[in-house]
Amino acid sequence: MEFLNAFVAFSNFVIVPAIAYGSQLALGALGVTLIYGILRFSNFAHGDTMAFGAMVTILVTWWFQSMGINLGPMPTALLALPFGIAGAALLVLATDRMVYRFYRAQKAAPVILVIVSMGVMFVMNGLVRFIIGPDGQQFADGERFIISARNFKTMTGLSEGLAFRTSQAITIVTAVIVVALLFWFLNKTRTGKSMRAFSDNEDLALLSGINPERVVAYTWIIVAALATIAGVLYGLDKGFKPFTYFQLLLPIFASAIVGGLGNPLGAIAGGFVIAFSEVTVTYAYKKVLIYLLPESLEPSTLVQLLSTDYKFAVSFAILIIVLLFKPTGLFKGNTA
Template sequence: MVTEVLQLIIYGVIYGSIVALGAVGVSLTFGVLRFANFAHGDLMTFGAYMVLAAYVGFALPMWLSVIVALAMTASLAVLIDQTLFRRFRRANPMILLISSFGVGLMVRSLVQIIWGGSTQVYDPGIQFPYQFWGLRIRPDHLIILGGTLVLVVVLHLFLQKTRMGKAMRAMADNPDLARISGINTDRVIIWTWIMGASLAAAAGYFLALDSRLQPDMGWFILLPVFAAAILGGIGKPYGAIAGGFIIGITEELSTLILSPAYKPAVAFALMVAILIFRPTGIFKGAR
């Protein structure tokens, strides 16, 4: 029993890493731009497929393929922002939300047109898991855990130590004051997309490593990603990371008493409960 619970917690942390990286992006864009980006899951999908294109299509080494995918996904997000979302800066957030829904559809369809609808993998074949104390973990899982750790540290240093990172936090705090302080808010917005989309691409790559590539993979993980962002207090990137791990572990542990088919419902139930009882998230913030 203890082994089983520990094994589920390991799976929860792995799944939670993916959800957390996605949720950080949602939280960053919400904090700075004040709208819930429904295309975020599809940015994850796009990132995963860009890795496939570089790794299988151009036969680049995996590490380079991931960097290329991060850069391409960030570019796509900035392109979408500058051509579409930019026109709606002063519009009702609902309009932005609906248009992001449309963007998500377009990205998803684009992926499907280029790579087809069937499932794919980076490396065919079976990976043998490492065994220790009766627990199992696949080499891919170690990549996910290590990669997430590196990205979270990079994000933390960016937000705390760089001028742009501080400006991003400032703009999430008080956009009007940011503007009258002379902060170049257009540049902050572009950097927000770069950071959010890069993390989304990494999350998409990890998601594909954990299971398979599918054009709707990002769309289906959007619910737990949003649940994690809300759990952590939307607009707060650190809360989103914690929220991701809470969602991941809770979903996995729920399989002890529920059918695994109900996993998404667990995330949804957590999100509804938080919205009812602590709408500002589980962490106390300044606001």
């Protein structure tokens, strides 16, 4: 019983949140890695693309809510998601047309594109703050819990509860569906194959008649979709605030690099590696240990390795360790 209680407490505060957070990071990292694989630069505006997509979704959600449209127990934001994706896709396609295409034609060095993406980041950040303001916004509605802590306790008779929030379930299910769709697209469809060919060897792809502008456009649309979904899921789970999306940039890049930049499978693995280490290192183990240890050994302190404010330090430390010992990432990334 004690052991079960400890396990439930651990699941409630570590495993379930980390899986949800890992899914959000993985979706974000997939976007970064796709841009890197095909357009060959690190897109610093990605966090703000997420924020923009999420913002459009929120605005449409509010509109739906005001008209009384909802999904019952599910958040209305899911219904608004396609609009958010469309908005973000339009924005990134316009940015590509007006900004990035010029440098592509020039074959500018990747670092120049990174600086350009910094400028784009400023603009997108300004746009989002201009439209929705810098404050936090709540837009989750519907049923809050699938299993609430109290129900779990009465169901199982344990003294620890396991709360399973709707937003966590939706995050996990959506992430699985999106990743499956993405891999089906990349591996089975003609466009997906041409994207992979373009990523592997640009010159060869051009020689075999692949239209680069088409590949780039598809990439941006997919990236916009991934970014919006990741942004909305994160917002449903933890609330929307423009600045937090900028801060997500670091764990997202860490995920993509740890997994191997340019490798989609690596991005997913990296997302979960980063999420689990952030949550496990910053969790206070007191509760779990009280169940596991005999009374005489029970800890009096929180038994927290690092305070939660240092969660960025965790993702950063892992990033540095991987870069030092395995610079191509856990899965072989695109190193060119």
